[in-house]
Amino acid sequence: MTGPVLETRELGIAFGGLKAVDKVSVSAERNRITTVIGPNGAGKSTLFNLISGALKPKSGQLLIDGVDMTGASPSRTKAAGLSRSFQITNLFFELTVAENLRMAAQVLEPKARAFLPLARSTRALAKTDEMLERFQLGHKRDELAGNLSHGDQRRLEIAVCLASEPKILLLDEPTQGMSHADTADTAKLVRELSRDVSVLLIEHDIGLVMDLSDHVVVMHQGRKLAEGPPAMVRADPAVQAAYFGHH
C-alpha cells in the first residue's frame, strides 16, 4: 500500500457553538512520527477522538490505509489497524504484565481458535514473549501491572498497543507525569516503535517534539495553523505568536 497510513480531510466537529475541530486535514506517513501540538484547548484530544471513532465528525472524511472510515466505531477503526494509548492508562492493574500483553495479542489468533484453551493461543503467546523481551519486561512478567513503577507501566502500555500489530499508533502525551529519565527512555522507545508502525503523537514537551518528530502539525483554536518539519514549524512567526507566546 502506498500513500499515507492515516488521513483526515477537512474533519470537523462542534460542541454547541464551539468549533473544537474545524476543517482539519492531516496525514500520517508510513513509519514516521507525526506530532500534533497546540495550546490547551486547541482541539488535539478532540481530533484524536474523531480519528479513533470515539466521536463522530460533523463534516469531513477519515481514511485509514486509504479506506474510508468516516464515522466508524472504535472497534472498527481498531480492526482497520489503529491502536490508541490514553493519557489515563488503559492497563488491567489486577492482571500480570504477561496477561496484559497476551490479552492484547489475542486478536492475532484466527477467530476459529477463540474458544480454545489459552495455552493453545500460540501466536498470542509468542507475541507476548517477543514484547516482554523487546520492552525489557521479562523479569516482571508475573508481576501485577498495578505494582509496576510509573515508567514501567507506560512502557507496558506501549507494548500492549503494539502487541496487536497495528498500522498506526495514537499516543496521547505518553510522557505525561514522567521523570526526566523515564521521558528520555520513552522518547527512545517511540523512536524505535516508528520502525514498525506509524505514530501519531500529542506531546506538550516541546524539546521532545523537536527531537522526535518527522512532521509537526500545529493546532490553534480548532484549526490547523501550520505544519512541516520541526525546525520549520518552530521558526514560523504565526506559530511563535500563537504557541510559543512571543513574536
Ligand SMILES: Nc1ncnc2c1ncn2[C@@H]1O[C@H](COP(=O)(O)OP(=O)(O)OP(=O)(O)O)[C@@H](O)[C@H]1O
Ligand atoms: N465533550 C465536549 N463537550 C463540550 N466541549 C468540549 C468537549 N470536548 C472538548 N471540548 C472543548 O473543545 C475544545 C478543544 O478541546 P480539546 O480537549 O480537544 O483540546 P486539547 O488541545 O486537547 O487541549 P489540552 O492540551 O488541554 O488537552 C476546548 O475548548 C474544550 O473545552
